[in-house]
Amino acid sequence: xxxxxxxxxxxxxxxxxxxxxxxxxxxxxxxxxxxxxxxxxxxxxxxxxxxxxxxxxxxxxxxxxxxxxxxxxxxxxxxxxxxxxxxxxxxxxxxxxxxxxxxxxxxxxxxxxxxxxxxxxxxxxxxxxxxxxxxxxxxxxxxxxxxxxxxxxxxxxxxxxxxxxxxxxxxxxxxxxxxxxxxxxxxxxxxxxxxxxxxxxxxxxxxxxxxxxxxxxxxxxxxxxxxxxxxxxxxxxxxxxxxxxxxxxxxxxxxxxxxxxxxxxxxxxxxxxxxxxxxxxxxxxxxxxxxxxxxxxxxxxxxxxxxxxxxxxxxxxxxxxxxxxxxxxxxxxxxxxxxxxxxxxxxxxxxxxxxxxxxxxxxxxxxxxxxxxxxxxxxxxxxxxxxxxxxxxxxxxxxxxxxxxxxxx
Numbered sequence: 001x002x003x004x005x006x007x008x009x010x011x012x013x014x015x016x017x018x019x020x021x022x023x024x025x026x027x028x029x030x031x032x033x034x035x036x037x038x039x040x041x042x043x044x045x046x047x048x049x050x051x052x053x054x055x056x057x058x059x060x061x062x063x064x065x066x067x068x069x070x071x072x073x074x075x076x077x078x079x080x081x082x083x084x085x086x087x088x089x090x091x092x093x094x095x096x097x098x099x100x101x102x103x104x105x106x107x108x109x110x111x112x113x114x115x116x117x118x119x120x121x122x123x124x125x126x127x128x129x130x131x132x133x134x135x136x137x138x139x140x141x142x143x144x145x146x147x148x149x150x151x152x153x154x155x156x157x158x159x160x161x162x163x164x165x166x167x168x169x170x171x172x173x174x175x176x177x178x179x180x181x182x183x184x185x186x187x188x189x190x191x192x193x194x195x196x197x198x199x200x201x202x203x204x205x206x207x208x209x210x211x212x213x214x215x216x217x218x219x220x221x222x223x224x225x226x227x228x229x230x231x232x233x234x235x236x237x238x239x240x241x242x243x244x245x246x247x248x249x250x251x252x253x254x255x256x257x258x259x260x261x262x263x264x265x266x267x268x269x270x271x272x273x274x275x276x277x278x279x280x281x282x283x284x285x286x287x288x289x290x291x292x293x294x295x296x297x298x299x300x301x302x303x304x305x306x307x308x309x310x311x312x313x314x315x316x317x318x319x320x321x322x323x324x325x326x327x328x329x330x331x332x333x334x335x336x337x338x339x340x341x342x343x344x345x346x347x348x349x350x351x352x353x354x355x356x357x358x359x360x361x362x363x364x365x366x367x368x369x370x371x372x373x374x375x376x377x378x379x380x381x382x383x384x385x386x387x388x389x390x391x392x393x394x395x396x397x398x399x400x401x402x403x404x405x406x407x408x409x
Contacts, residue, residue, distance in 0.1 A: 028334070029093060033283050035332035036089035040290055043078040050074065069308050073317055076301040079294050080321040084157075085328050086291035088149045092333075093278045093287070095271065097146035098263035100288065101139070105252040105259065107292035112252070116245035123246040127239045131250050134234070137227035139255035143262055144220040152213050154329030155337070155346065158322055159202050160213040162195050162353040167221040187359040194352030202345030315357030322350055 050071055054061050061068040091097050113120060148157045169182045182188075203213070235242070263269055278284045305314050326346060329335040337343055 029278075032089055032092055032333055033287070035328075036085050036287055037283060039085050039328055039332060040082045040287075040294075043082050044290065047075060047078055072301060072304040072308050076298065076305045077317060077321045077324070079298040079301050080318075081324045081328065083291065083294040083298050084154060084325045085332065086287055086294060087146055088154050088157075088329075088333060090284070090288050090291050091146060091149040093281075093284050094275045095150070096263065096268035096275065097150050098143055098259050098266060099268050100291065101142050101146055102256050102259045102263065103288060104292040104295050105139075105142075105256045107289075108252040108296055109249055109256075111296060112245055112248050116243070119243045120246045120249050123243055124241070127242045128246060128250060130238045131234060131242060131247060132254060134227065134230055134247070135251050135254035136258060137223055137230060138251045139258045141220060141223040141227050142255070143259055144216055144223060148213070148216045148220070151216070153335045154333055155326050155335040156203065156206070156213050158326055158329070159199050159346065159349045160217040162322075162349050163199055163214075164217055164221040165356055166192055166196075167218050168225060171222065171225050183363060185359065185363070187362075188356060191352045191355035191359055194348050194355065196352075198345045198348030198350075198352055200345070201341045202349060204341060204345075310361070315354070315361050319350060319354040319357065322353065326350075 054071060061071060087100070090100050094100065148160075152160070169184070172182050231247075235247075239247075272279065305317065309317075326335075330337050337346065
């Protein structure tokens, strides 16, 4: 009997050893799910309370007042933190970024049509046909963004996305005319160098993730530039009077076609049975639904912030949100921040991103100031030109040169 007992004991140990990775994975998923819900639900509740108070006491929230700026700033930050947290959690749980993107697009179509269906259906058909090129870039941009959450940690996503201005500057330097090319100034170059050093320090030990992250960020940035340039051209020329609600509906409805095709090509649909438990879990479904809501919210609140505050303030707000996102990555998703190199690299990356944003905001402010000064000078010259000429004449007359000027005139 002893050999049989030994064999049975060995089989039991082997079975336990085999089960350990599965058990650890399940525990990790539960931790991420609970952590995501604990992070996002309070933010959603606070958003609801804040906007409920806004609609109840609108007279307190003047458009340019302090309370209104605090409201929209908090709303954007909450939506930004929630969106990153939810996208990361959902991709981790269901392993299907393209299917998630399809669901988010479907939610956007439903909400847009519910709010603006008359405007959408009344839009010009020829202009809608011209707009159909945009959804291809739009879908590619969203999909490449969510794929980053599948293969990279939340901290790495933040670090590599901070490097996207390098791609943007390079591409726009070739595509844009001289007047509209991004300026290459000392503060801009220094901030980019700080971000590069930070990325190198942070990802020093993760070679595979580094190349994958750079590839995804580059692809996402190129698609975003293409999407922005095409939309800008169509909105100011061929589709000038096309309602934005119609543009959003087309972007999301037609964008679902290549997105779902990518889901099939990446075997996400075929892998659905393997994630059946996640797709039928109420907590996961809540996270997926919230990710769609916050995806729409971040664009809405971002526009409100840009209207209510200066570009510099908005850049500071964005970077504060990035710090919070990194904190979620560490405490909820277990991102390793366990060495001085990683801590220093992350700090430099965030510092460089903030410096770059402030440098660009300063340029925009100086440009607006110089334009206003130029307009004011032109206006004063037009209105006070005769007085200025008369003053100059009398000064020269006192010097004995006034008659010479009149004779020459």
